[in-house]
Amino acid sequence: MSTASGSGVPHSKAATSLHRSASLVRLKESGIRLLLFLCATVSMLTTFGIVSVLFSNAIYDVAPQQVGANGEARPNEAFFQQVSVTEFVTETRWTPGYTEKHFGIMPLVCGTLMISGIAALIGLPIGLCSAIYLSEYAAPRTRSIIKPVLEILAGIPTVVYGYFALVFVTPYVLRPIFQDMLGFDVGVFNAASAGIVVGIMIIPMISSLSEDVLRSVPRSLREAAYALGSTRFDVSTRVVVPAALSGIIASFLLAISRAIGETMAVTIAAGQTAIVTADPLGSVATMTSYIVNVSKGDAVIGSIEEKSIYAVGLTLFLMTLVMNIISQFVLRRFREVYN
Amino acid sequence: MSDQQIGYAALLKRRHRISTCFEWTCRVATVSALLFLAALLAGVIWQAWGWLDLQFLTGFDSRRPGKAGLLAGLWGTSWLIFFTAIFTVPMGVGAAIYLEEYATDSRFTRLIKLNLSNLAGVPSIVYGMLGVTAFVRMFGMISAADGWTMALSLGFGTLEIPLPLGRCLLAGSFTLSLLILPVVIIASQEALRAVPPSIRHASYALGATEWQTIRHQVLPAAIPGIATGIILALSRAMGETAPLIVVGAMSYVAFAPGNLDTPMAAVQDPQRVLDAPFDVFTSITIQITNWIEQPKEEFQNLAAAGSLVLLILLVIFNATAIVIRNRAQKKISW
């Protein structure tokens, strides 16, 4: 670096110009900047990769025909080039692996929504009430202990949740209540056990996000409400939660999107039966469990069965993407008001 | 007191009761969440009791529950996390530095940031599908039948890279790297943002360039936050299963990648170290999944024992992250 030495007094050299010079340092700076920029674009590449993989396998394939080991032409057409969208959306049977093939996504979506629905029934109320407790009632010390402990629930690997659902929830919770007491038939694999553990899994997400949102509501609003003769219940339910409502809904959407994308817990505990049903006590298949099961199996690469996982994957991706985008949009609007 | 006052007083009692009820409902909700956690841990520990021993940790999988062990999964997961860290740390931190320190608020930058938050919410199995196409099959550009191997001779052994990559450990690592990259970037961004601007201004005022400022002032200050974020992201990668299954990890594997089953073997036969990344693999999570699906009841105990090992590893990772964060908070207070 061309700084003056020793005493700090500038040398009498003539060129103490402030103009830029194309020095090695500047080149190095530009190089580093470029390198870091490339790192940032990897994430764009990922999105591009995901979209193009799903697109080319599910919607339209631009790649040339593949040539197999014996020189024969292997078909490489995308899923929707072989199956009509109408059938995909309206057919109620999903049997890509059978001889008689049907390609209706409804059974898988039904399974996904049923499990996510049960998860929401458990996760949303408990998550929201915990958030209200932590934000409005709990002392700071209690909060500092409970919050991290709740986060542990979020960190438990989903295989462990699946294991818990299969080995504990079904035999020790569902069977005693629904089979022994109420007389329903509870399968070894059922949607309810998966739904319950996924619900437990999303509690910390809702609790943490909603609590942040509740705490953003200014203190002055609470004080004004107290000064008008409110109980704590009045303040929480009539002032704070309504003020925070959009943020809370955003957290709900994020959590449900997470539940929809959940794979291992449902694969292990919910079964593999692709069926449109309203019975949570029987085996169902979800979009995610179908993808996993086909991947584990022996589907021939390039066959329609293998292509079907991309169609299912595309549906899954779009569903979660839409929910995430709406959720972030709502959250950003909320933050604009209160920050 | 007016009539209205008398009515008000009676309602007031009821209102207080409702308020207390509500408080207790919220308390019960919080406690029940904690109870779920306790039940889960208790269940796993109970089932794993007696099955988690040295033989379990040092033996390979077997058809006989009594002899089955987690070693292949332990090696597989270790390799996976190792390579994932190697790929994610430079890319993630580099991207974060670019976004926080260099990028102007242009449309493109905003697009990148929006893209990152969307990627963080994509289900992990979709990453698996990307991984299997991009890394395992390499977009079908080289079909498996026509595949060949690139061989590089390094003094102590030969590095043989199969093309296409196939269902190997490295493909799994690449996939996991992409999965946790958004998380690492976002966490690193926050750590960089927490460094006050005054530090940067002081550095510039002393004549330092942008990179010098980052390298000598900003980055060292942000390292604890970045390290915490990386550790937490890696612990999440450790718990992933679905993307690995789609990429083609094996369920039943009775050997470690590259046949490298003890640390000593690395020294004795370095070729195994070079073979490992390109070998088929499994992970702790996949072994657990496989055991759960076995009909024999003892395999459930094995699954519990595996789960317990996984949970302990996660506790270690998270505790390390917390310790780093707390020590940094004590040392640096802005």
Place this chain on the structure above:
Amino acid sequence: MNSTPTVLPTNAIDQNEELRVDVTKADTTSARDEPGDAAMATARPTVSATSSVDATHAVKIRAKNVDFYYGDNQVLFDVSLDIPEKSVTALIGPSGCGKSTFLRMLNRMNDIIDGTRHTGDVLLEGSDVYDPAVDVVLLRKRVGMVFQKSTPFPKSIFDNIAYGPKVAGLRNNAKLTEIVETSLKRAALWDEVKDRLNSSAMSLSGGQQQRLCIARTLATDPDVILMDEPASALDPKSTARVEDLIFELKKNYTIVIVTHNMQQAARVSQQTAFFFQGVLVETGDTRALFTNPTEKQTEDYITGRFG
């Protein structure tokens, strides 16, 4: 201590353009905000003709020997003050003197803050406000509060006003509408918002929002209204309207107002209490206090030597 005009200090300048300090006029016959003795107008706030405590007013709130602590920090020292009913009592003093803390004791708003404690009594019509048997919710219905920064709820104007009665248990829509109208009229806001009761309260101007908060407080039918610097965030015109409002309200409500604006205290109150560093230095009839304070500290503060 009378009639010695000192150098005009900046904080003695009247902020309210409409209530001009006319140093030549000596008219004291009208009931509202006419300047007092011309010679004294240059140094101390002008006192209105009604700035006297009516001796027939009963004591509504009585504080006896109150000490107040934030943790280990004592902020009120042996404060004893009687607040007469249906009149305006002003609490004045420099920043940090404890006047807001004292105000918040009267409706137990300090309970919301952790780590506070006090000794001494606060009596509302003879009953101890801090008695464990007292229902705080009921107390706050009777003793309302308007804050410095207006805090409308993010709801409609109607829902803001109706909030108090609704939580109290009133469900009858007709009665609620009536209460909302009455409160808005009493707060001098009705004409401006009567056509848009269902629009959001956040769309009102600052001055309107503050009057909304006053209307909101009135809707709970309180006996006492506490005001913590209600006009300090408002422009002069809105301030004038709020002061007019206070003047009207004192006919039916007991008002305690904290203000750092001495002119305001002089204009609207009948009794003034001067706080300094947690001690109640002097209290008395507003006119007397401003024209003839007994304590030197009071004199210094009023003439602007500090504060």
